[in-house]
Amino acid sequence: MVLHKFGEKLYSGLVGTMTLHLQEMAKTIEAAQGNLFLEELNRKWNDHNKALQMIRDILMYMDRTFIPSNRKTPVHELGLNLWRDNVIHSSKIQTRLLDTLLELIQKERTGEIINRGLMRNIIKMLMDLGSSVYQEDFEKHFLEVSADFYRAESQDFIECCDCGDYLKKAERRLNEEIERVSLYLDSKSETKITNVVEKEMIASHMLRLVHMDNSGLVNMLIDDKYEDLGRMYNLFRRVPNGLPTIRDVMTSHLRETGKQLVTDAEKLKDPVEFVQCLLNEKDKYDKIINLAFSNDKTFQNALNSSFEYFINLNPRSPEFISLFVDEKLRKGLKGVSEEDVETILDKVMMLFRYLQEKDVFEKYYKQHLAKRLLSGKTVSDDAERSLIVKLKTECGYQFTSKLEGMFTDMKTSQDTMQGFYAAYAAELGDSPTLVVQVLTTGSWPTQPSITCNLPAEMSALCEKFRSYYLGTHTGRRLSWQTNMGTADLKAIFGKGQKHELNVSTYQMCVLMLFNSADRLSYKEIEQATEIPSSDLRRCLQSLACVKGKNVLRKEPMSKDIGEEDAFFVNDKFTSKFYKVKIGTVVAQKESEPEKQETRQRVEEDRKPQIEAAIVRIMKSRRVLDHNNIIAEVTKQLQSRFLANPGEIKKRIESLIERDFLERDSSDRRLYRYLA
Amino acid sequence: MTITGTSEKAAYQALKASDWHLEGAFDAFYSQPQPKSYTDARRLEDLYNRYKDAYADMIMADGITLLCSDILVDHQDIVMLVLSWHMKAATMCEFSKQEFIGGLQSLGVDSIEKLREKIPFMRSELKDDQKFREIYNFAFGWAKEKGQKSLALDTAIGMWQLLFAEKHWPLVDHWCQFLQARHNKAISRDTWSQLLEFAKTVDPQLSNYDVDGAWPYLIDEFVEYLIENGIIQNGQLSDWTQKH
Numbered sequence: 001m002v003l004h005k006f007g008e009k010l011y012s013g014l015v016g017t018m019t020l021h022l023q024e025m026a027k028t029i030e031a032a033q034g035n036l037f038l039e040e041l042n043r044k045w046n047d048h049n050k051a052l053q054m055i056r057d058i059l060m061y062m063d064r065t066f067i068p069s070n071r072k073t074p075v076h077e078l079g080l081n082l083w084r085d086n087v088i089h090s091s092k093i094q095t096r097l098l099d100t101l102l103e104l105i106q107k108e109r110t111g112e113i114i115n116r117g118l119m120r121n122i123i124k125m126l127m128d129l130g131s132s133v134y135q136e137d138f139e140k141h142f143l144e145v146s147a148d149f150y151r152a153e154s155q156d157f158i159e160c161c162d163c164g165d166y167l168k169k170a171e172r173r174l175n176e177e178i179e180r181v182s183l184y185l186d187s188k189s190e191t192k193i194t195n196v197v198e199k200e201m202i203a204s205h206m207l208r209l210v211h212m213d214n215s216g217l218v219n220m221l222i223d224d225k226y227e228d229l230g231r232m233y234n235l236f237r238r239v240p241n242g243l244p245t246i247r248d249v250m251t252s253h254l255r256e257t258g259k260q261l262v263t264d265a266e267k268l269k270d271p272v273e274f275v276q277c278l279l280n281e282k283d284k285y286d287k288i289i290n291l292a293f294s295n296d297k298t299f300q301n302a303l304n305s306s307f308e309y310f311i312n313l314n315p316r317s318p319e320f321i322s323l324f325v326d327e328k329l330r331k332g333l334k335g336v337s338e339e340d341v342e343t344i345l346d347k348v349m350m351l352f353r354y355l356q357e358k359d360v361f362e363k364y365y366k367q368h369l370a371k372r373l374l375s376g377k378t379v380s381d382d383a384e385r386s387l388i389v390k391l392k393t394e395c396g397y398q399f400t401s402k403l404e405g406m407f408t409d410m411k412t413s414q415d416t417m418q419g420f421y422a423a424y425a426a427e428l429g430d431s432p433t434l435v436v437q438v439l440t441t442g443s444w445p446t447q448p449s450i451t452c453n454l455p456a457e458m459s460a461l462c463e464k465f466r467s468y469y470l471g472t473h474t475g476r477r478l479s480w481q482t483n484m485g486t487a488d489l490k491a492i493f494g495k496g497q498k499h500e501l502n503v504s505t506y507q508m509c510v511l512m513l514f515n516s517a518d519r520l521s522y523k524e525i526e527q528a529t530e531i532p533s534s535d536l537r538r539c540l541q542s543l544a545c546v547k548g549k550n551v552l553r554k555e556p557m558s559k560d561i562g563e564e565d566a567f568f569v570n571d572k573f574t575s576k577f578y579k580v581k582i583g584t585v586v587a588q589k590e591s592e593p594e595k596q597e598t599r600q601r602v603e604e605d606r607k608p609q610i611e612a613a614i615v616r617i618m619k620s621r622r623v624l625d626h627n628n629i630i631a632e633v634t635k636q637l638q639s640r641f642l643a644n645p646g647e648i649k650k651r652i653e654s655l656i657e658r659d660f661l662e663r664d665s666s667d668r669r670l671y672r673y674l675a
Numbered sequence: 676m677t678i679t680g681t682s683e684k685a686a687y688q689a690l691k692a693s694d695w696h697l698e699g700a701f702d703a704f705y706s707q708p709q710p711k712s713y714t715d716a717r718r719l720e721d722l723y724n725r726y727k728d729a730y731a732d733m734i735m736a737d738g739i740t741l742l743c744s745d746i747l748v749d750h751q752d753i754v755m756l757v758l759s760w761h762m763k764a765a766t767m768c769e770f771s772k773q774e775f776i777g778g779l780q781s782l783g784v785d786s787i788e789k790l791r792e793k794i795p796f797m798r799s800e801l802k803d804d805q806k807f808r809e810i811y812n813f814a815f816g817w818a819k820e821k822g823q824k825s826l827a828l829d830t831a832i833g834m835w836q837l838l839f840a841e842k843h844w845p846l847v848d849h850w851c852q853f854l855q856a857r858h859n860k861a862i863s864r865d866t867w868s869q870l871l872e873f874a875k876t877v878d879p880q881l882s883n884y885d886v887d888g889a890w891p892y893l894i895d896e897f898v899e900y901l902i903e904n905g906i907i908q909n910g911q912l913s914d915w916t917q918k919h
Contacts, residue, residue: 626889669889
């Protein structure tokens, strides 16, 4: 027919016939009752498709020639459009179709089983008719209805469920919808429906969930509920602002607990316990972030900033951390494997990084290290050195150069002693064994240099050493630090008990006096030894007033040392052990006045550092305004301590006084470097 | 004419040049270099010898007392500071020969009468902002002890009282009280010069005080002191004398 130029007639005939036919079909479908409606629709659709295929085949020639040239809709498409217009959009079918579909979905959501295959076919039909049909006739409404459904459901759940349960339910619903899409909806609908669920079930109730009493985020954190936390993380990740909400609550909780920890008076009594608690807290949260929050970096950062915040709330943190390390290196790490040692030290380094006042830590660490080295009380040389290396990596050479100097001195002293004994072997055969550690003044913590009167045997020996040493090191000055030494004495008591006493140098001086006197008064001892009175009192107390270590007897038997007291050797002294340790030079938490003193020294040390930073900066910048100097100086000194802007200002003024800097003549906020 | 101490002719010229505006006339007058009037070197020499100390080649305390009575000025009068400034005197209570003669020359006087006549002019110089600043900053070096870097507190307070009587600053008394209560140390040059800036730029209610304004630390402390003691409350300068 086409060939005979009757294309138009053929085409319009097709349209007309098909339309009529479809209208008939529509009536049949409309007539279908209840459940059969969809099936009928489906059947008729299949029929139509088959018919369409045949028609297309038959009219192929027209399809290829007449239609394109006359810009008519191709046969197949025409068939679809007519189906759409006459069946799907027929007034009786359109609404009914939508309602039926939605009803079925609702049934499935409430737990009923539905015919998924049929659903898939119908939906596919809509998709075949064009994405606008799918969206307009189905998807749009589907999303609206779903939103209502989930809004209501979430409201119910939130009233009766606790947080963990609610989240489980939400997760389940989410998975259901995803499954639904994969089974019988257009895949493009997935994101849209999940957004609906996320919004209604999660986003709307986010804050309420997180802050729920007894089951909210804070409780989960406290009770280490990894599974629940993980679920919360995964769900909240999907909604805008979800993770920040979790993060913020975690941060404020952590800061609060941390603050309580560091200000808890009980904990503060035991520095080692204090630090251990900090480490435990850190471990706890590391685990949570690892297991539940998939190692999310932003959470790591929140953790770090919280720790930094509360660790620095307590100004004694640097001291306590050093004491913790001291305890570990003196005995805590005894028998621990090398790997575990490294782990513990690394954890300590983590805490160290949080400190703002690293220079305070350095001061204490030096003191404690000195005591450890001099009393020979370190558990493992390797562990000590390992920690120094870690500190060096963290803070640079300057930080650890003095510490390393201390180790070097110890080593050098050993060599010196060998040389000394080699040189004087013959003479020294009978004398007491002397061990000297020569300390380079700059590296070790500053001590007031007080001497006392050593017993004759010792002082002779010491002089020999002095001349030996100065013989090989001319131009140096040696001063004996008698307040830092120890001595081992062999003693025989009244009933023949033999003991070896490990004492401090001061204690040795006191005890040796009793080799030539039975009774000595406090004054006599003071005169003979010239030990400063407060030290002497402490020393006598430890020798006479401590049960189990009272090698001396005191009259009267009071606990305090009075000027008029008299001392005797305690002939009745007993101890289970042969070796009795009396002297202690162990690092301890500082007393209040000592703490003040250290703090003062730290402040004094900071002044030249601030000045050096100012000069360095001004030298390179030549001219700089006030606020920028403060910012730059603070930044430069950050790795050691937090510089106080007021103090920086004072240093600037001091430098102006000394003609290092001047104010600019026209802008008083500018400073100029004076070469 | 009364204020600047100049001649009728010069006054007329200045006023005319500035369209008969008084302020403009002052500016114009001060910015032009002073006419260098002829001074007799020998008369200056004689004058110096009148005041010179018996034992040293300088004018010392006695000479200055005589000079003050000659020109009918109290020796604590601020005009003596201005005179010292003209002389570029190194330190107070003494003038070297060079300073004395040089100073009088630059003023264009070579006799006691002429010097007396110059006094109103010198007083007027304090009214000029730029000159006041120069004189103020000069005062620091002049008033301090020789060889010292800083100015003793008592001297500083005395100088401030004197100077801020001229250039009225409402907080000067509080400042001095603050220093005596809290500082009790010498005053550095930077603090001295910055105080003038502070008095000029920051209003007495401290409403435009900028805590990041690079003021010397002492001035920051002063502001804290004012607020702590309720002298400045809600931006109001309350009358402190009423409380105490």
